[in-house]
Amino acid sequence: MANDGLSAGAAARRLGVAVTTLRTWHQRYGLGPSRHEPGHHRRYTVEDMVRLQVMQRLTAQGVAPAEAAAWARRSPGPEPDATTATDAAPASDSPAPASGASAPPSGSASGSSARASGSLAPGDSADPALRAAAAAARESILALVESGAMIADVGLGDGRAGGGQTIALGPRVDPAARGLARAAMRLDGPSMRYILESAVTHRGVISAWTNVMMPVLIGIGERYEATKRFVEVEHLLSRAITEALSIVPRPPRELAPRVLLAAADEEQHTLPLEALAAALAENGVPSRLLGARVPSRALVDAVDRTGPAVVVLWSQLPGTGNVAQLGCLMALPHPPLVIAAAGPGWPLADLPPTVTPLSGLAEAVRVVSSAIA
Structure with a gap:
């Protein structure tokens, strides 16, 4: 990334999302560009891009955007101390600012003040799995930044493909299935593999198949029956599932299959x-x-x-x-x-x-x- 930062268009291409998505994240959740020079548009810095990719990684796993943004705003700054981490108030899902207004960038004075008061950090009720996911996203993305390998394939794919094209999964579906459905409809293979491999590794094949894979496969099938479209989604998802299932270690070759x-x-x-x-x-x-x-x-x-x-x-x-x-x-x-x-x-x-x-x-x-x- 150039030292002077990225424009909104360049940042959107790097992340694989629409520019309108970046504007929404900026106006609604304060995840905007922080570098500003008089007479020029604001630019996205490396730190801004890290926050956006944490946002992407968590929403891909089905985390609510407001909560994902609260975690993202904590990256890549210094780790909070024990008091801040345990006593912070829950993040509020406040409505978007009025048109034309923008939330303060996380690097600004007002953003720092809010973070110090705990209003931007998820509270004690946050799911431990969410904490782990956020930490994993943050650490992996920071490692990429430090190594100079800021790649786009950890993102959610092209948000422009979303456009009202959703998969109906029901109100009680597993959050990981929701994240998988979003990534599938955006034809985002890397995010699908990340979600699927995490489910297989941490839950086991039966749970991953029943709670994550099957609901999305059924949902896509129903969309096809209704529209005769999205064959490409089913094909890419099927391939991602095959790859995820293949990571399960096979028994020793000395054991003859019966x-x-x-x-x-x-x-x-x-x-x-x-x-x-x-x-x-x-x-x-x-x-x-x-x-x-x-x-x-x-x-x-x-x-x-x-x-x-x-x-x-x-x-x-x-x-x-x-x-x-x-x-x-x-x-x-x-x-x-x-x-x-x-x-x-x-x-x-x-x-x-x-x-x-x-x-x-x-x-x-x-x-x-x-x-x-």
Whole structure:
């Protein structure tokens, strides 16, 4: 960044947001440019950019903008002492100033005074997870600044793609899912991976899948059904989920996989199987994942060669849930101990009694793990 700071347009490009977003953050939350020379527009300094990126990182995780801004205004200044950190009053979500008015920059005298009084710092009621997220965002971004590597890929992507394009998730959805939905609609791959990998690492695969990934996937699916748009959002999100699930360490190669996972013939959806493979790995159970559109003959050949104890066949759509595929496995001279039908595409009433229906990821992990114990 040049020594004289960045213009609003340059700062917006660096962060990957619209200039109007910067204006909103300036007017409503006091996160504006602090460098000013008479006769020139204000410029964003390195410290200003750090604050803005903390704001981005926290809102990506579903933190309310007012609270995220309160944390951002504390960066990258000196760490508060114990009294300030514990006795500060909660941040207020005050309305935006009148049009044309701007909140004092955090580096100004009035901003320092407010910070000293505690009005800009979240109080004791702040979620410990929020405190940790803010600290992590602050430290990682400061490290980038100090190394001269102020990169834009930790931001929220191009805010101009938002424009009323939202995903309805419901009032009680996990905050991380809200952050993921925002990043997805802005086609911001780095933020999606950050949120997803954090969820997988700190919550585990089952919780991350159930509470963070699935609500957003369902929401995007519903938006597509209503508008026939946003295929690009679903594709990028799916890729980010695949990458996040791949960070789960796999069992040692010495353990021979006794579980075979496959999508039914003509079935192209595989994310649920990828989640199952990762959740099993998390529990020390190796598996083979054949992927999408596995013909019956190929499935039978794979079972014949590897002799798995468990086969899970996934069907997402009714058109791919052909019970005859399961019959091919049952007709083998030495069929698997457990043949499981997973996914909403299977006609439950028509499943043979020897086929185990699976209704969710947690149940699938429990059934599969028990079968090979």
